[in-house]
Amino acid sequence: RKEVEQDPGPFNVPEGATVAFNCTYSNSASQSFFWYRQDCRKEPKLLMSVYSSGNEDGRFTAQLNRASQYISLLIRDSKLSDSATYLCVVNNPGNQFYFGTGTSLTVIP
Amino acid sequence: SAVISQKPSRDICQRGTSLTIQCQVDSQVTMMFWYRQQPGQSLTLIATANQGSEATYESGFVIDKFPISRPNLTFSTLTVSNMSPEDSSIYLCSVNRAGYEQFFGPGTRLTVL
Numbered sequence: 001r002k003e004v005e006q007d008p009g010p011f012n013v014p015e016g017a018t019v020a021f022n023c024t025y026s027n028s029a030s031q032s033f034f035w036y037r038q039d040c041r042k043e044p045k046l047l048m049s050v051y052s053s054g055n056e057d058g059r060f061t062a063q064l065n066r067a068s069q070y071i072s073l074l075i076r077d078s079k080l081s082d083s084a085t086y087l088c089v090v091n092n093p094g095n096q097f098y099f100g101t102g103t104s105l106t107v108i109p
Numbered sequence: 110s111a112v113i114s115q116k117p118s119r120d121i122c123q124r125g126t127s128l129t130i131q132c133q134v135d136s137q138v139t140m141m142f143w144y145r146q147q148p149g150q151s152l153t154l155i156a157t158a159n160q161g162s163e164a165t166y167e168s169g170f171v172i173d174k175f176p177i178s179r180p181n182l183t184f185s186t187l188t189v190s191n192m193s194p195e196d197s198s199i200y201l202c203s204v205n206r207a208g209y210e211q212f213f214g215p216g217t218r219l220t221v222l
Contacts, residue, residue: 012115041211043201044152067130071171089211097203097211099139 001026006088006100014108017078021103023071023088033064035073036087038102047073065101078107111135111204112221113214119221122192127186130217137182142211143175146199155200158185192221 006023010026013019024035033050050071051061062073071088088100112135122128133139140159144152149206155175156164164177189196199216206212 034210036211043216044211045213046210049209095205096154096157097142097205098154099144100151 003027003092003098004088004100006103008101008103010104010106012106012108013078015078015080016108018074018076019078019105020075021073021086021088021105022099023073023100025069025090025098026070027087027090027092028069030069030090030092032091033071034089035060035062035071036089036099038085038087042085044099047086052057055066075105078105080107080109083107111138111206113128113202113204113212114202115200115202115214115217117217118215119161119218120146124193124222126192127188128191128219129186130200130202130212132185134188134204135181136179138204138206139182140205140210141179141185142203142205143177143185143187144201146201146202146216148198152201155187165199192219197221 006054016062035047038044050055050064052064054063059076063072071078083106085102085104086104114133115142116131136177143155146152154176155170156166158177158179159166160182176188197220201213203211203213
């Protein structure tokens, strides 16, 4: 079983739409959780961390459900510049990061 | 944040040859990580490079194929040995500060003919 599983998409949404990505992880001992963004032909960069209480950063909201081992990312009022691949990432004991396959988002004018 | 550079940025190599990729970090770090990202795929951890000890390899990756050096706290190399077209990929090194965010180098785009 993969450490992290994501729906690869692609998601094609119009500007202004709300889109949600989901992710599950297999290791109940996973310690920290993140969403990374990867633009085409670029390295991944941190978008936001995910906390049990849920956290929001502008148009982006991340949620963590430890009981279900489930992570989500919600993007409101999508912009063209949000088009990218979004990677779900977990940090397991031993400080090892595992990446999901990524979810591709295209925001259409 | 961390500033990471990699060399070469890209290369085209012949089957059966080897390529060594260099990774330089702007400050001292305990652990450095090497990832592979095959076309259309996400990142797969190859190994963790610790200074002063042998690298720790993930399942499916072996030292003979991917030897790693870590001579000091700011530098590491990954060699892709006896290459085949299946090794065509982007190779990224990364570092992790205080068990938190991973910072990535710009990657090395390898094509094996």
